[in-house]
Amino acid sequence: MKKKIVLLLGVLLLIVPLTACNLTSNQGRSITAVGSSALQPLVEAVAEEYTHGHKGNFINVQGGGTGTGLSQIQEGAVDIGNSDLYAEQKKGIAANKLRDHKVAVVGITPVINKSLKVDNLSTKQLIAIFTGQVTNWNQVGGPNQPIVVINRAQGSGTRVTFERWGLKGRGALQAQEQDSTGMVRQIVASTPGAISYMAFAYVDDSIKTIAVDQVKPTNKNVEQGKWQIWAYEHMYTRGTPTGLTKDFISYMLSDDVQKRVVGKLGYIPISNMQVHRTLQDELKVPTK
Amino acid sequence: MHDQIKESLLKKSRATRSERRGKLISLFCTAIIILVVVSIFYFVASKGLATFFSNKVNVWDFLSKTVWNPGSTDSHGNPQAGAFPMIIGSFAVTLLSAIIATPFAIATAIFMTEISPTKGYKILQPVTELLVGIPSVVYGFIGLSVVVPFVRHTFGGTGFGILAGTFVLFVMILPTVTSMSVDALRAVPRYYREASLALGATRWQTIYKVVLRSATPGLATAVIFGMSRAFGEALAVQMVIGNAALLPHNLVSPASTLTSVLTMGMGNTVMGSVSNNALWSLALLLLLMSLIFNLIINRIAKKGEL
Numbered sequence: 024m025k026k027k028i029v030l031l032l033g034v035l036l037l038i039v040p041l042t043a044c045n046l047t048s049n050q051g052r053s054i055t056a057v058g059s060s061a062l063q064p065l066v067e068a069v070a071e072e073y074t075h076g077h078k079g080n081f082i083n084v085q086g087g088g089t090g091t092g093l094s095q096i097q098e099g100a101v102d103i104g105n106s107d108l109y110a111e112q113k114k115g116i117a118a119n120k121l122r123d124h125k126v127a128v129v130g131i132t133p134v135i136n137k138s139l140k141v142d143n144l145s146t147k148q149l150i151a152i153f154t155g156q157v158t159n160w161n162q163v164g165g166p167n168q169p170i171v172v173i174n175r176a177q178g179s180g181t182r183v184t185f186e187r188w189g190l191k192g193r194g195a196l197q198a199q200e201q202d203s204t205g206m207v208r209q210i211v212a213s214t215p216g217a218i219s220y221m222a223f224a225y226v227d228d229s230i231k232t233i234a235v236d237q238v239k240p241t242n243k244n245v246e247q248g249k250w251q252i253w254a255y256e257h258m259y260t261r262g263t264p265t266g267l268t269k270d271f272i273s274y275m276l277s278d279d280v281q282k283r284v285v286g287k288l289g290y291i292p293i294s295n296m297q298v299h300r301t302l303q304d305e306l307k308v309p310t311k
Numbered sequence: 312m313h314d315q316i317k318e319s320l321l322k323k324s325r326a327t328r329s330e331r332r333g334k335l336i337s338l339f340c341t342a343i344i345i346l347v348v349v350s351i352f353y354f355v356a357s358k359g360l361a362t363f364f365s366n367k368v369n370v371w372d373f374l375s376k377t378v379w380n381p382g383s384t385d386s387h388g389n390p391q392a393g394a395f396p397m398i399i400g401s402f403a404v405t406l407l408s409a410i411i412a413t414p415f416a417i418a419t420a421i422f423m424t425e426i427s428p429t430k431g432y433k434i435l436q437p438v439t440e441l442l443v444g445i446p447s448v449v450y451g452f453i454g455l456s457v458v459v460p461f462v463r464h465t466f467g468g469t470g471f472g473i474l475a476g477t478f479v480l481f482v483m484i485l486p487t488v489t490s491m492s493v494d495a496l497r498a499v500p501r502y503y504r505e506a507s508l509a510l511g512a513t514r515w516q517t518i519y520k521v522v523l524r525s526a527t528p529g530l531a532t533a534v535i536f537g538m539s540r541a542f543g544e545a546l547a548v549q550m551v552i553g554n555a556a557l558l559p560h561n562l563v564s565p566a567s568t569l570t571s572v573l574t575m576g577m578g579n580t581v582m583g584s585v586s587n588n589a590l591w592s593l594a595l596l597l598l599l600m601s602l603i604f605n606l607i608i609n610r611i612a613k614k615g616e617l
Contacts, residue, residue, distance in 0.1 A: 060578075086578070088579045089578075089579060090578055090579040090580045090581050090587075091578045093581060094581040094582045094583075097581075098582070113581055114581065114584045114585075115581040115582070115583050115584035115587075116581055171469050176575040176576055176578075176579050177380065177382060177576065177579065177586070178382060178576065178579030178580055178586060179579050197378075197379075197555060198555050198557075198565065199469070199553040199554055199555045200554040200555060200567075200575055201575075202549075202574065202579075206550070210455075210471075213456075213459075214463075214469055214470070214471075217469075
């Protein structure tokens with residue numbers, strides 16, 4: 024009996040590395056893309072389509088957050104690092120070693136609990152709410168109801184973008200934090216007086232978006248530069264991409280995918296943008 | 312003939328050889344486990360201590376300051392890594408849930424071992440086992456959709472906070488504490504009860520004065536085991552506590568625990584940066600706390616030997 028178990032263990036130990044090799048080397052090419060959860064649905068959908076049409080290729084897509092994506096690609100542990108931010112915006116990343124591929128634009132909108140009778144906030148009011156100067160909705164023309172601010176985690180791409188463009192460079196106050204957009208949506212939907220922010224793609228009927236300075240959060244307004252709170256979605260590679268990484272990224276950027284898939288999933292194709300931003304725009308903090 | 316016997320006596324028998332082989336295998340496995348534990352400790356400690364040595368955060372500031380924003384610096388140029396709100400949050404939910412869970416767990420255990428050892432045990436045993444097996448994300452989900460609205464309507468606030476965390480953890484540690492209490496009560500020798508009854512004590516007197524008294528160390532171990540589980544629970548608590556790195560004003564204001572801040576921040580920091588190191592320091596703190604819980608359990612077990 025003991026012998027058998029030992030034998031079994033030995034065989035298992037031998038087989039595991041063998042099969043692992045088989046998966047990666049013998050059956051075509053395989054890459055891994057890790058990072059931003061905001062970009063993940065798009066990469067997953069495109070990867071599935073690509074591997075369907077190109078047999079023998081495997082694209083493994085994982086979330087984990089912008090920080091994970093950038094640090095993993097920096098270490099060379101993965102082939103593509105997905106990010107909501109420019110690599111330069113993240114501390115501890117040597118951006119000059121990475122190559123940026125902008126694959127889409129994502130708009131971010133403030134969202135509130137559905138029962139609140141508020142449709143518009145000025146940028147000033149938005150800043151006052153998220154920095155804690157205003158704590159009741161009746162101070163900004165709403166009902167007498169305490170404001171419940173819900174933040175994304177510190178360092179989240181969505182939060183950095185919202186603070187830079189929505190709050191004009193100010194940091195949001197210490198308040199409740201959630202690490203995923205799904206949780207934020209559920210909590211805003213069920214908590215009276217709640218306000219938070221999320222990518223357009225995640226907005227549904229359970230919550231309500233608001234206009235900022237009378238501009239409605241629509242793809243069109245983002246494209247025309249009227250809606251300020253948006254960010255590029257980046258796919259970073261180490262140096263010039265080769266092999267499957269290169270093929271996949273050019274597939275992602277192809278007109279067909281950009282027109283057909285990107286828009287359908289709630290993102291905005293780069294080619295539709297009439298305004299452009301540079302890294303300097305992101306880093307520059309407006310005078311207060 | 313003569314030589315054959317001599318030879319067989321001098322040669323190692325099959326049994327000896329298989330025993331040696333068995334010893335080797337178990338030694339090998341033990342060595343691997345020890346290696347894993349030591350390297351985990353080394354890894355977490357080296358990362359966690361980097362906050363204090365390379366990023367120059369004062370240990371006392373880390374334990375007592377209340378501003379948690381390790382990515383940015385204060386007026387002196389030191390990273391703002393004050394973990395006090397999280398430490399308070401962790402201890403508050405742990406202690407409160409243990410205080411609520413203990414009477415329920417011990418009462419259930421007494422029912423299962425003393426009052427209804429056959430029928431009650433048969434029904435309650437699978438129930439507690441089932442409760443242990445429910446994944447923490449399910450508890451968190453129930454907490455989010457039932458407990459949080461309940462707390463909001465009954466006690467005010469947003470519903471997210473230490474109170475909601477306590478309720479969820481109470482249910483989570485209850486089965487652990489219960490089943491360990493049952494073991495502790497069952498370990499009380501039968502002749503203790505018999506002697507007590509023979510002296511004319513009632514069943515309640517026997518339970519109260521003899522069984523519970525002699526099982527006290529075991530029960531304490533059960534409670535501390537539950538506390539150590541509550542202290543380390545991340546997901547379910549994270550879903551209901553609100554995750555605000557603020558000192559809680561009351562039981563219904565959003566707070567955070569060491570674990571919830573850790574899981575929230577992991578994906579958004581870069582290896583080697585201050586924010587990441589600060590998270591490792593929290594992990595080190597958690598590791599040290601579980602070590603302390605283990606030491607306490609050992610201590611009690613030794614002291615309480617009958």
